Structure formats: C-alpha cells, structure tokens
Amino acid sequence: MSYIVVGNSAAGLFAVEEIRRHDTQSELIVLTAEQEPSYSRCLTTYFLAGDIPVSQLYLRNTDFAQRLNLKIVYGVKVNWIDPTLQIVRSADGREGHYSKLLLAMGSSAHKPSIPGGNLPEVFTLRTMEDALAINKVLEQGAQKAVVIGGGLVSLKSAYALKKRGLDVTVVVSSRQILSQMLDLKEANLIQEYLRVNGLKFLLQTDVLSITGESHVQGVLTSPQTELAADMVIIGKGVRPNIEDLSEFGFNIGQGLQVDSSLATNLPNIYAAGDIAETWDFVPQRFTVNATWPNATTQGRIAGANMCGRKEFYAGSLGLNSVDFFGLSAMSVGITKFQDIKEPENWEQEENLKMEGDNPIYRKLIWQKNVSSLTLNLREENNSSLTPIQDSPLYILKGFVLIGDTSQGGVLTALVKAGRPLTLAQRKLALGRRGQLAVEIIK
Numbered sequence: 068m069s070y071i072v073v074g075n076s077a078a079g080l081f082a083v084e085e086i087r088r089h090d091t092q093s094e095l096i097v098l099t100a101e102q103e104p105s106y107s108r109c110l111t112t113y114f115l116a117g118d119i120p121v122s123q124l125y126l127r128n129t130d131f132a133q134r135l136n137l138k139i140v141y142g143v144k145v146n147w148i149d150p151t152l153q154i155v156r157s158a159d160g161r162e163g164h165y166s167k168l169l170l171a172m173g174s175s176a177h178k179p180s181i182p183g184g185n186l187p188e189v190f191t192l193r194t195m196e197d198a199l200a201i202n203k204v205l206e207q208g209a210q211k212a213v214v215i216g217g218g219l220v221s222l223k224s225a226y227a228l229k230k231r232g233l234d235v236t237v238v239v240s241s242r243q244i245l246s247q248m249l250d251l252k253e254a255n256l257i258q259e260y261l262r263v264n265g266l267k268f269l270l271q272t273d274v275l276s277i278t279g280e281s282h283v284q285g286v287l288t289s290p291q292t293e294l295a296a297d298m299v300i301i302g303k304g305v306r307p308n309i310e311d312l313s314e315f316g317f318n319i320g321q322g323l324q325v326d327s328s329l330a331t332n333l334p335n336i337y338a339a340g341d342i343a344e345t346w347d348f349v350p351q352r353f354t355v356n357a358t359w360p361n362a363t364t365q366g367r368i369a370g371a372n373m374c375g376r377k378e379f380y381a382g383s384l385g386l387n388s389v390d391f392f393g394l395s396a397m398s399v400g401i402t403k404f405q406d407i408k409e410p411e412n413w414e415q416e417e418n419l420k421m422e423g424d425n426p427i428y429r430k431l432i433w434q435k436n437v438s439s440l441t442l443n444l445r446e447e448n449n450s451s452l453t454p455i456q457d458s459p460l461y462i463l464k465g466f467v468l469i470g471d472t473s474q475g476g477v478l479t480a481l482v483k484a485g486r487p488l489t490l491a492q493r494k495l496a497l498g499r500r501g502q503l504a505v506e507i508i509k
C-alpha cells in the first residue's frame with residue numbers, strides 16, 4: 068500500500084495523522100506546492116496585525132514528519148493524474164505511484180484583472196508567502212492602504228493594517244460588507260463599529276484601476292475618486308484549485324464532487340477541504356464550504372476511509388466566526404431570511420441592544436414543522452398535564468451573533484443536531500441552562 072496526499076494544510080494534515088493512526092508502516096508521501104511546513108492561514112492576519120509572531124502560525128513541531136514516518140516534498144505542483152495507472156505527476160516532471168490518493172489542494176485567492184494590478188505592492192492574502200510580502204511593505208513604512216472587497220478575508224486584512232497604524236479604506240462594489248454571511252442591517256452594525264475604530268468604507272464603488280508607474284500610488288474608483296495608497300490588498304473571494312483537473316474524468320461542480328465517504332467518482336481517489344464539493348446538511352444542497360473546521364473534519368474522515376475504514380461524512384456546515392477590535396461575530400447555517408423560498412414555514416427571532424457603541428445582537432432562523440405531532444410535553448409555565456395537540460415543532464437552521472458569541476457553541480450544536488424542538492424545548496435550549504438542554508435533547 069502507498070498513500071499520496073496532495074496538500075499540506077488543514078485537510079492534508081488531518082488526513083495524514085488519521086492514516087498513521089490506522090496504518091503505521093505503508094509509504095505515505097505528502098506533496099505540496101508551497102515551501103512551508105503546515106501553518107494556519109486563518110492566523111496570518113493576526114501575524115500582520117502584530118498580535119502574534121510568525122512562529123505561532125506553524126501547526127506542528129519540526130520533528131512531525133519524522134515522528135509520523137512520512138515524506139513531505141515541498142515546492143511540487145501536481146498537475147497530472149493518471150487514474151488508470153494510479154500515477155500523479157508534477158509540473159516539473161516528477162512522478163509517484165499511489166494505491167490511495169487524497170487531493171487536498173484547497174483553493175486560491177481570486178485576483179480579478181485590474182489595470183495596475185501587477186504593481187509590486189498589490190497583494191492577495193492566501194499564503195504565508197503573501198503574508199510575508201505584505202509584512203515587508205509594512206516594515207518599509209507604508210502609510211495608506213486600500214482593501215478591495217468586503218468579505219471576511221478583506222476585513223480581517225483591513226483590521227490588521229489598521230492595527231499596524233495605516234490609514235485604511237475598504238472599497239466594496241455592493242451596498243454592504245460581509246454579504247455572504249449577513250443581511251444589510253447586521254452588516255451595518257459591524258461596519259459602524261469598524262468605522263468608529265478607524266476604518267473607512269466606500270460602498271457601491273467599483274475600482275477602475277490602480278495607479279502608479281513602478282509602485283502603487285493610488286486607486287481610481289467609480290464614482291470618480293482617487294484614493295492615495297502605498298499598498299492594495301484584493302479580497303475578492305477564493306476559487307477551488309481544480310483548473311488542472313478537468314481532463315482526467317472527475318465529476319466537477321463548484322469543486323471536486325465527493326460522496327459521503329469523501330471518495331471522488333474515480334477509483335481510489337478522495338478529496339477533502341476547500342477543493343471538495345460536499346453536502347451541506349442545513350440548506351440540503353451540494354456546495355463548497357471553504358472553512359478550516361470543514362477541511363480538518365473532511366481530511367480526517369477521508370484519511371480513515373483511505374485505510375479501509377467505513378466512516379460516514381454527514382456533511383459540511385457554513386460557519387464563520389471573527390473578532391474585530393474586540394467585537395466578535397459568528398454566523399452559522401442559513402442566515403438570510405430574505406433568501407428563504409417558502410418564508411411562511413419559517414420564523415426569524417431577532418434581538419438587538421446597544422451597550423455604548425457595542426451592538427449585542429442575536430438572530431435565530433427556525434424552520435417551522437407544522438405537521439401535526441402529538442407531544443406528551445407541557446408548555447413552560449403551564450401547570451396543566453394535558454398533552455399539547457398539534458404543537459408546532461421548530462428546527463434551528465441558522466443564526467447570527469454579534470457582540471456576544473457565548474451562545475455560539477450551544478446554537479451550533481442545535482443546528483448540527485437538526486432536532487425538532489417544541490416551543491418549551493426551544494426556550495429551554497436558549498435559556499441560562501442552554502448547554503444542559505442540548506445534552507437533554509441529543
């Protein structure tokens with residue numbers, strides 16, 4: 068038996084550790100395009116902010132490969148697979164034979180073509196190499212930055228640059244930030260908090276070009292404004308690294324399509340992490356849920372199944388969690404009521420209070436299952452022992468928390484459990500003893 072894992076990040080790392088739990092002897096090779104040992108991409112903005120040293124990005128000790136008896140080959144870009152002969156080949160012509168192959172090649176930052184986009188101080192932030200290059204420009208004394216895009220990576224980058232003392236403007240083409248995870252009202256709460264903490268925003272504004280001869284001098288936008296800038300970070304989303312894989316017979320949708328064992332349609336080839344299109348069990352559709360926890364879980368389960376285990380992957384979950392200048396925010400599952408097709412079967416519960424400038428906000432989205440079930444339960448505060456007839460049941464399908472995310476764990480467990488709750492259980496689960504309630508409901 069010989070295993071090849073392509074990718075040395077969240078999915079690849081958890082896969083090799085799992086493989087070694089079941090098979091300590093067989094040949095295990097990791098191929099990675101980067102030159103770095105496994106590190107956390109999620110923490111790169113904290114490094115840029117000056118919150119942590121670069122050494123804290125690394126995920127395992129230097130003796131990791133030796134301890135696990137595996138070979139890691141750095142700087143190898145795999146671009147050819149022969150599924151019949153079970154061979155992978157790299158761009159520089161190196162070949163390897165596998166019995167089982169995991170593709171954990173993740174995704175890359177999307178860099179739209181913008182005039183001036185090739186100037187040396189224009190960056191995307193995906194890799195350690197990107198982070199180190201950005202840090203170098205910061206150390207050279209950059210004072211003004213423009214961040215293009217209003218998603219999580221853009222805002223985390225903007226936060227980092229602001230913390231390093233730069234004057235930062237975030238330019239967003241749509242009318243709100245964080246449009247993937249929040250509705251307009253929630254986005255405005257966070258934007259206002261960020262504005263109070265010194266970030267500037269231009270919404271509904273397109274970038275026409277980045278100006279400067281040999282170095283960045285500014286960003287030209289429409290409506291016509293020129294923003295002075297020493298550096299630009301483009302955060303316009305990510306794309307799964309599937310572009311080299313189209314000709315080998317894979318079923319490809321948004322990413323490599325996998326089944327509930329994380330196997331692709333080709334024999335002995337698995338996929339996990341940002342490259343894989345998996346079942347999202349909340350909206351009940353196939354999608355790429357590009358987050359660290361989804362990648363590690365998928366990597367672990369793929370690794371087990373590559374060793375002949377029969378582990379079932381129930382599906383991925385859309386989950387985002389972030390902290391800006393002390394304001395935490397979290398979104399899980401279905402978070403936008405306006406996107407729901409039959410809203411009459413759904414309910415949204417919202418609470419907002421302000422503590423000074425700090426919003427404390429919670430939104431819960433429930434699917435109402437009104438199909439009549441007779442339950443042997445009593446409503447809270449009701450001393451009658453009469454069973455409730457035709458009581459509606461509620462399934463928590465998603466939530467947004469801003470300012471206080473302490474209930475995030477309990478609510479995520481409820482979304483994952485997908486268990487219908489009566490009104491009484493729903494109140495109990497959200498109450499002071501919520502954690503206890505989740506244990507009871509399990």
Ligand SMILES: Cc1cc2nc3c(=O)[nH]c(=O)nc-3n(C[C@H](O)[C@H](O)[C@H](O)COP(=O)(O)OP(=O)(O)OC[C@H]3O[C@@H](n4cnc5c(N)ncnc54)[C@H](O)[C@@H]3O)c2cc1C
Pocket residue numbers: 073074075076077078079098099100101108109110111112143144145146171172173174175192193194220223308339340341342357358359360362388
């Ligand atoms: C700045 C930033 C902040 C983030 N913050 C969060 C967060 O707070 N929470 C969260 O859940 N997620 C966050 N993410 C997303 C998270 O990092 C990803 O979901 C996660 O890294 C996916 O892991 P992966 O193993 O699938 O792929 P990746 O991390 O993309 O790793 C892919 C691996 O494959 C290798 N590779 C790629 N192509 C090839 C090839 N052709 N041949 C060989 N090797 C190849 C790469 O070198 C790398 O080792 C953030 C991402 C970024 C960039």
